[in-house]
Amino acid sequence: MNDAPLGWQLAGQDATTPGAAPARYARCLAGIIRREALRWTNQRGRFVSALVRPLMWLVVFAAGFHFVLGVSITPPYRTYIPYEVYIAPGLAGMIQLFNGMQSSLSMVYDREMGSMRTLMVSPFPRWFLLTAKLLAGVAVSIVQAYIFFAVAWFWDIHPPWTGYLAVLPALVLSGLMLGALGLVLSSFIRQLENFAGVMNFVIFPMFFTSGALYPLWRMQQASQTLYWLAQANPFTHAVELIRFALYDRFNAVSALAVCGYLAVFMAAAIVGYDPGRGFLARRGGGE
Amino acid sequence: MSGLSYAFGDRRVLQDVGFCVQPGGVSVLLGLNGAGKSTLFALITRLYSARAGRIAVLGHDIERAPLAALARLGVVFQQPTLDLDLTVEQNLHYHAALHGMARRQARHRTEEELGRIGLLDRSRDRVRTLSGGQRRRVELARALIHRPSVLLLDEPTVGLDVESRAFLIGHVRSLCSTHALAVLWATHLIDEASEGTRVIVLHQGRVLSDAPAEPGSLAATFGQLTRRAA
Incomplete structure (x- = not known):
C-alpha cells in the first residue's frame, strides 16, 4: 500500500492487470461456470427438486385439469390443445424462475458465508463478475429446462423438433432476465432469513399472475386488472417468448419486453453491488 | 494509505x-x-x-x-470463505480462474502451494472434511496462488x-x-x-x-x- 511503485517482485510473479488479455476474461468466466456446475451436481437435492417441481405440476395439476380445461386455438398453437401442452412452456419458465431466485439465494448465502467476498475481490470488473455469475446460473437452468422437455416428451408433449432448437435463444434471454432479477433481489436482501419473503412476494405472485397457467384472454374475461397485471409481469413475457419459440414462432413484443426488463434489472444489480452505493455500504461493519 | x-x-x-x-x-x-x-x-x-x-x-x-x-492483493478474510462442498483443489482452481490464470498454471501453483502447507495429500478431499486449522491453511494457500x-x-x-x-x-x-x-x-x-x-x-x-x-x-x-x- 505504498504511494509509489516498489521495485521488488516474487519469483515468477504474474499478478498483472487482467484488462489486457481477453483470454483471462474467458478463463474467469469458465471458472465461475465450472463452480456453479460443480455446486449443482454436488447438491443432489437441489438437482432433483428442480426437476421434480415442474413434473409434479405437469403430472398432477395438468392431469387434473385435463378433462376440465382445453385451450382453444390461439397462437402459437394451430389446433385445439390439451391443458398439459399449454402449461409445458410455463413450467420451463418456472424452472428458470426458481433457478434465478435460487441463484439469488445462493448469493445471499455466499455473502453470509463470506464466499461472495472472494468473488468481489477478484481483479476483474464487477459488472463482468456479476454477468459471469448470471451466465453460470442461466447455463444450469437451460440444462434443467431441456431435461424437463425430454421427460415431458413422454407425457405427449411433442413440439416440432426444430422448436427444441429455436427455444434455446428464448431460454437464454428469459434465463438472463430472471437471473438478473434474482441478482437485484440478492443485493437488497440483508439476511438469509428474509428469503422466505421472496417466495411469498416475488415467486408466487409472478407465477400466478402470468400466462403460465392460464391463457391471457381467459384472464381478461375474469378480470381486466389481473390482465394488465399479467401484461406488466416480466414472467408473462418470458413464458410467451418460450412458448412461441418452442412452436417455431417469434413473439416480438415479448422479446422486446424481456430485453427491456433485462436491461433494467442488470443496471439495478450493478448499482446494488457497487461498493459505494450498494448493499455493502448499507450493511454496517463486519467486526 | x-x-x-x-x-x-x-x-x-x-x-x-x-x-x-x-x-x-x-x-x-x-x-x-x-x-x-x-x-x-x-x-x-x-x-x-x-x-x-x-x-x-x-x-x-x-x-x-x-x-x-x-x-x-492476496486476502484471508476473518470469515471462512471456502466452498465446503468443493474439494480443496477445486476451491484453489476457482480462485485461480478469478485471477484469469490458465488451467495448467493453476494446477501447478495449486500443487506448489498445497505442498508448502503440507496438505497436498488432501487436495481431492472436500473442504468439509478438513479441520479448522487445515481450512485456514488452505485459505492462505488460496490467497497466494496468484502470487x-x-x-x-x-x-x-x-x-x-x-x-x-x-x-x-x-x-x-x-x-x-x-x-x-x-x-x-x-x-x-x-x-x-x-x-x-x-x-x-x-x-x-x-x-x-x-x-x-x-x-x-x-x-x-x-x-x-x-x-x-x-
Whole structure:
C-alpha cells in the first residue's frame, strides 16, 4: 500500500492487470461456470427438486385439469390443445424462475458465508463478475429446462423438433432476465432469513399472475386488472417468448419486453453491488 | 494509505487513518473488537468505497485503478470463505480462474502451494472434511496462488488451536522473508506481535501508535494507549 511503485517482485510473479488479455476474461468466466456446475451436481437435492417441481405440476395439476380445461386455438398453437401442452412452456419458465431466485439465494448465502467476498475481490470488473455469475446460473437452468422437455416428451408433449432448437435463444434471454432479477433481489436482501419473503412476494405472485397457467384472454374475461397485471409481469413475457419459440414462432413484443426488463434489472444489480452505493455500504461493519 | 475516513450513517468507524506497509515484513494491525480493522480491510479490498482518503497498492490507486490494485492483493478474510462442498483443489482452481490464470498454471501453483502447507495429500478431499486449522491453511494457500505482492490477513488465527496458530504465524513470517511479501496482519491478540515486529494500534477508528514492538511492554503500552484514548 505504498504511494509509489516498489521495485521488488516474487519469483515468477504474474499478478498483472487482467484488462489486457481477453483470454483471462474467458478463463474467469469458465471458472465461475465450472463452480456453479460443480455446486449443482454436488447438491443432489437441489438437482432433483428442480426437476421434480415442474413434473409434479405437469403430472398432477395438468392431469387434473385435463378433462376440465382445453385451450382453444390461439397462437402459437394451430389446433385445439390439451391443458398439459399449454402449461409445458410455463413450467420451463418456472424452472428458470426458481433457478434465478435460487441463484439469488445462493448469493445471499455466499455473502453470509463470506464466499461472495472472494468473488468481489477478484481483479476483474464487477459488472463482468456479476454477468459471469448470471451466465453460470442461466447455463444450469437451460440444462434443467431441456431435461424437463425430454421427460415431458413422454407425457405427449411433442413440439416440432426444430422448436427444441429455436427455444434455446428464448431460454437464454428469459434465463438472463430472471437471473438478473434474482441478482437485484440478492443485493437488497440483508439476511438469509428474509428469503422466505421472496417466495411469498416475488415467486408466487409472478407465477400466478402470468400466462403460465392460464391463457391471457381467459384472464381478461375474469378480470381486466389481473390482465394488465399479467401484461406488466416480466414472467408473462418470458413464458410467451418460450412458448412461441418452442412452436417455431417469434413473439416480438415479448422479446422486446424481456430485453427491456433485462436491461433494467442488470443496471439495478450493478448499482446494488457497487461498493459505494450498494448493499455493502448499507450493511454496517463486519467486526 | 492516507487520510482514510469512513462512516456507517452517523457512526464514524475510521478517522484519518494512514500508514504504509513495507515489503519483506509483517505489520501487525492491533485493535480490540470493533476498532475498525475489518472495515479497513473492506476498504483496501474495495468491498466498500472510501469517501475520504486514498489507498494505493504498489502505486495503483484502489479507486482509480482497482483492477491493477486488486490483482496484487492476496486476502484471508476473518470469515471462512471456502466452498465446503468443493474439494480443496477445486476451491484453489476457482480462485485461480478469478485471477484469469490458465488451467495448467493453476494446477501447478495449486500443487506448489498445497505442498508448502503440507496438505497436498488432501487436495481431492472436500473442504468439509478438513479441520479448522487445515481450512485456514488452505485459505492462505488460496490467497497466494496468484502470487500477490501484498498479503492481508484479517484475524486469521481466531478459533485455531495452539499448533495451527504457530504454524500459520511461522509460515507467514517465512513467506515474508523468502518472497519479500508485504503483510498486514490484523489481530486483537497481543501475543501475535513478536519482539521487533511493527505494530499499528487501531482504536475506535484512529491509529494511536505505529512502532516496533518492544520486549515485554506491548501489553502495557496497548493498555495505556487505549485507556488514554477512551
